[in-house]
Amino acid sequence: MQGKNEQYYKAYLSYNRISRRGLLRGVFHPIERAERSRESRLAPRPPFAAEENLFLAACNGCGECVVACPYNLIRLSGQKAVLELDYAACDLCGKCAESCATHALHPAFKKDTEFRPHFSENCLLKQNQACTLCQESCPQQAISADLQLNHDLCNGCGECKLSCFVSAIQLTLTN
Template structure:
């Protein structure tokens, strides 16, 4: 009996031609929420670092011509081309996201833009073997962090402020024990 009620209900609902204001707004806002969810789900996460000031990944992949001008302009030699796309290698030198940005200056396609906050999309991961976790004898990573995004709490646990960390890699290069690794994440495009 409930099946016939359901069928009658849907038949009456579909034959109803006028839309209430509430129904119209619910439909419009519901569609907006669904579109926002699809956009959030479609954020592309790279498996490697991005040049600082790179636009959103999908647009970056479309705009970047793979010319290599950014790699040539980088005074630290950390940008290289792999499959005609620039990637960062911050193993032995860090990116000066605060003042250099030579890569953005030479980019003619708009894939790198001064309108975007400088962020390489790298996230520092600090090993449990870190000497700074044991006592305050080593804080080289914290001292070398230009935006002061890496600090240690009273229990010697590292705290990374993700809103301030730009993925420059200064902490990794300062750690002479090799207890910091950088893993690609989702870049900050705005402050």
């Protein structure tokens, strides 16, 4: 596996400016800094993606992740990898991250697509009818009987959406 290149570190340092005060602040308040530095995704990215600025700087549009995905869920848009969970779910196998030479995708990054389900009014449970397909299909058991989502358990795989035969579940990016 190839090491992180100069372009990656330049992008990292341009995004993470650290002063002496900031360094001490980061030591004493690391969670607060991490929450502030989190940036919204411009598009749905594959799992194991770096933060958006780093991803945009590191991804060179080579397409190796597209080829590596066993379910054809990744495509290039604007020379950057995007994830589409319209017809299949992502099992977060990590093959995309293993194939990424620039480390825009890397197994050390978060194993999450950052998609979360939203249940429309077409949901049978919301209409007081019996249905547990989304709950049963969720490998993380992140959906409760009253359609409450445990955001800590959910990894955005998309199994719930695919299991819903009335198309009442839409996946949206968490920001």
